[in-house]
Amino acid sequence: MERKLVVAFILCAILTALPFAVNYANDRISTSSVPSTASSEVVSSNGVYYIGYASSHEGDDILYVVPAEAYVEKPGTLVTINVTVKFKHAQPCPYSNWKITIENPENVEVVNETKTVLKDPYTAFKQYTVKVLGNGSVDVVYHYGTGCPYGTEEKVTVKFYIGKPSGSALNQTSAPPEILNTTSINVTGEIKAVDTLARAVVVGNYTIEIRGRWTGPDNVTLNWREMLSLLQPGKNVTILASEENGSLKADVIIIDGKTYRKG
Amino acid sequence: MKCNLRMCVSLVLFALWLITGITGTILLLGPLTAKLGHPLPVSTADTLHEYFGFAFFGLSVVHVTLNWNALKSYFKRLA
Structure with missing residues (x-):
């Protein structure tokens, strides 16, 4: 009986400690970090x-x-x-x-x-x-x-x-x-080249693909070809792009003070 | 007053049972009372319910061991 009781108390201790251990492990293993930037950095x-x-x-x-x-x-x-x-x-x-x-x-x-x-x-x-x-x-x-x-x-x-x-x-x-670059980047600079075959523009060190339909000022709709024709080498542009399958795809383009959004 | 192991385990189990029951009730009613504008301390109840619930489960193992012979005879009567 005494041996059974000892086993029972050990089981009791394990079960009582279980939520503490699980919560501790959860805190340690959590895969994503919260912002680690100091509040004044x-x-x-x-x-x-x-x-x-x-x-x-x-x-x-x-x-x-x-x-x-x-x-x-x-x-x-x-x-x-x-x-x-x-x-x-x-x-x-x-x-x-x-x-x-x-x-x-x-x-x-x-x-x-x-x-x-x-x-x-x-x-x-x-x-x-x-x-x-x-x-x-x-x-x-x-x-x-x-x-x-x-x-x-x-x-x-x-x-x-x-x-x-x-x-x-x-x-x-x-x-x-x-933490500042998790999904999208903001590229500002002069357009170095436009590649109509690849449907992409080169700004700085970035090659950014232009895909799908675009909505410009006054709800004007453009397809990718029309959007790409607005982007000429030498012009200054701001492009907000997100990474998708290893390449950058434009989401927002600001050129000549006009904002064009994908979709 | 003489305090033996069986009595101590039963009394602690009783306290844990009471706390677990009350916090469980708060957790059940919490969403409803929050909608009615009377929020209950759900967060505290949640934490207490989890920790005391497992302590209750653990001590139940000791309780079952202490009363194993009686439990065995009940099962025999069923058979």
């Missing part, structure tokens, strides 16, 4: 200074937004905003109509947004590209699913400024971390 990329990250943790899930502030040298510059939500409970959950939105844009225009992707059952990621028109801000909001008892919404405000950050902040400038 400055990252410079394409003439944009990304400063720190902002987070909100009112309910059980945590919303992280990179950057908390961004400085651009001139109006019209594109800024990438990375949004990460860390869920307390694995997805899909019973309240799965949660969503990430951008609200109250002030002097900011949203030019592109990626689909929300689940990096793992506990992490959602979405990327926005916004055009900064002047000093302004935008709210990034994570809405919990309808009826979710763990919270209603998480909200952070990202601020934008024309100019450069203060000297002390600039001293912490570092190379762009991976």
